[in-house]
Amino acid sequence: MKICMIGTGYVGLVSGACFADLGNTVFCVDKDQSKIDMLNNRKIPIYEPGLAEIVNKNYLSKRLMFTTDTNLAIKSSDIIFICVGTPTSKLNKSANLKFVFNVATEISKSINKFKIIVCKSTVPITTGDKIEKIISKRNKKKLFEVVSNPEFLREGEAIRDFRFPDRIVVGVNNQKHLKKMEALYEPLIKKGAKFFSTTRRGAELIKYAANAFLATKISYINEIANLCENTGIDVEDVSLGIGLDKRIGDRFLRAGPSYGGSCFPKDTKALTVTGDKFKTNLSIIKSVIKSNNIRKTLLTNKVKKILLNNLNNKKVAILGVTFKANTDDMRESLCNILIPYLNRNNAKVNYYDPTGEKTKFKKLKNVSFCNNIKMACNKTDLIIIHTEWDEFKSIDFKKVSSNKKIKIYDMRNLYSPKKMKKLGYAYYSVGR
Numbered sequence: 001m002k003i004c005m006i007g008t009g010y011v012g013l014v015s016g017a018c019f020a021d022l023g024n025t026v027f028c029v030d031k032d033q034s035k036i037d038m039l040n041n042r043k044i045p046i047y048e049p050g051l052a053e054i055v056n057k058n059y060l061s062k063r064l065m066f067t068t069d070t071n072l073a074i075k076s077s078d079i080i081f082i083c084v085g086t087p088t089s090k091l092n093k094s095a096n097l098k099f100v101f102n103v104a105t106e107i108s109k110s111i112n113k114f115k116i117i118v119c120k121s122t123v124p125i126t127t128g129d130k131i132e133k134i135i136s137k138r139n140k141k142k143l144f145e146v147v148s149n150p151e152f153l154r155e156g157e158a159i160r161d162f163r164f165p166d167r168i169v170v171g172v173n174n175q176k177h178l179k180k181m182e183a184l185y186e187p188l189i190k191k192g193a194k195f196f197s198t199t200r201r202g203a204e205l206i207k208y209a210a211n212a213f214l215a216t217k218i219s220y221i222n223e224i225a226n227l228c229e230n231t232g233i234d235v236e237d238v239s240l241g242i243g244l245d246k247r248i249g250d251r252f253l254r255a256g257p258s259y260g261g262s263c264f265p266k267d268t269k270a271l272t273v274t275g276d277k278f279k280t281n282l283s284i285i286k287s288v289i290k291s292n293n294i295r296k297t298l299l300t301n302k303v304k305k306i307l308l309n310n311l312n313n314k315k316v317a318i319l320g321v322t323f324k325a326n327t328d329d330m331r332e333s334l335c336n337i338l339i340p341y342l343n344r345n346n347a348k349v350n351y352y353d354p355t356g357e358k359t360k361f362k363k364l365k366n367v368s369f370c371n372n373i374k375m376a377c378n379k380t381d382l383i384i385i386h387t388e389w390d391e392f393k394s395i396d397f398k399k400v401s402s403n404k405k406i407k408i409y410d411m412r413n414l415y416s417p418k419k420m421k422k423l424g425y426a427y428y429s430v431g432r
């Protein structure tokens with residue numbers, strides 16, 4: 001099939017490359033010329049394990065093309081995916097749909113024959129109806145069908161998630177067009193992926209309801225971790241003890257920092273706005289958002305407490321600054337709050353992240369990027385393990401720091417408190 005992905009970010013690039021790998025001809029479009037230039041020079045603008053190989057292979061076989069020419073890509077394709085961002089609006093907490101609607105207008109100008117227009121961006125209920133309205137202004141309805149096909153990939157695991165999805169959700173109002181979507185996903189369905197179809201609005205809500213549920217799970221175990229800290233119970237035991245119940249499941253049940261990333265924070269907020277719009281009080285989700293915000297302050301205060309309430313001239317090493325491991329995504333990472341906080345309070349921060357230096361910290365005096373764990377940790381007062389990269393899981397702390405009185409705050413519970421105590425470290429973790 002001939003496909004075009006409008007928006008070549010995490011979702012557009014990963015799914016575009018994977019669709020090409022399934023034998024389709026794919027145009028990945030972006031209005032960001034520098035991104036397209038990079039990709040045409042076979043440089044990958046994001047960190048995603050395994051992506052470079054798939055992009056290169058399919059680029060060389062001419063199944064995958066990168067362009068800024070939206071008109072050409074639309075005209076050359078049968079299925080058009082909208083994969084642009086839907087960030088939180090500056091006016092309220094809802095999703096800013098400006099990019100989606102701009103794409104809808106561009107599509108409306110370029111339709112030359114029947115197209116299936118698939119919204120992969122996470123969008124509130126009724127957005128599909130609005131996309132349809134925008135395109136209808138210039139085109140007769142029979143020339144297109146708007147479908148919802150939310151994306152569930154996780155950054156860092158995106159290729160695996162595309163190839164072996166738990167389910168593929170497609171929302172259509174006209175059953176006639178479901179067949180083409182099913183045919184597109186057939187190679188994955190044959191390997192066992194569940195193809196689930198519903199109405200367009202239903203699919204839009206499924207994406208938000210899934211993300212809000214996962215955010216709830218994380219916040220829930222984080223609050224239980226707070227209780228564990230005050231009662232001497234190990235939250236890891238509690239996670240295991242409840243996660244073994246099949247009704248609950250053990251995934252997204254690890255205590256740690258506040259949830260972050262490009263999806264959970266914005267999607268939980270947007271869902272509450274949709275609830276209010278439809279006169280439905282989504283009180284659970286509202287309290288999850290509140291709980292997550294409180295957690296940011298809680299962990300920041302704990303860092304201060306570990307350093308005996310005096311951050312002045314203290315040296316702090318941070319290992320991993322992105323919102324989680326295996327991604328370079330800084331969106332809504334706790335470090336966006338923690339590092340400026342330490343900086344304002346005259347601490348000296350050295351940080352190391354396997355995905356490299358972060359532009360946003362470059363301007364901060366006394367915040368330095370280090371090329372490796374040892375450089376970041378040497379002579380530091382406190383090491384904070386903020387993300388769970390494999391290379392942080394078996395650090396020989398004696399080798400990386402000459403300070404024998406070093407303190408370690410392990411926000412991901414990567415080490416055993418007993419072993420760390422035996423080794424003589426002042427070791428702090430989450431819910432233990």
Ligand SMILES: NC(=O)c1ccc[n+]([C@@H]2O[C@H](COP(=O)([O-])OP(=O)(O)OC[C@H]3O[C@@H](n4cnc5c(N)ncnc54)[C@H](O)[C@@H]3O)[C@@H](O)[C@H]2O)c1
Binds near residue numbers: 007029153154
């Ligand atoms: N990142 C994830 O893990 C993830 C997972 C599931 C769903 N989603 C959802 O998918 C959508 C995209 O997310 P993302 O993380 O890929 O965003 P992103 O910001 O990484 O990429 C969006 C891209 O769209 C481009 N763009 C914007 N307007 C354009 C236009 N008119 N024409 C061409 N290109 C245009 C931007 O330049 C950018 O490169 C969002 O709605 C998000 O919530 C994201």
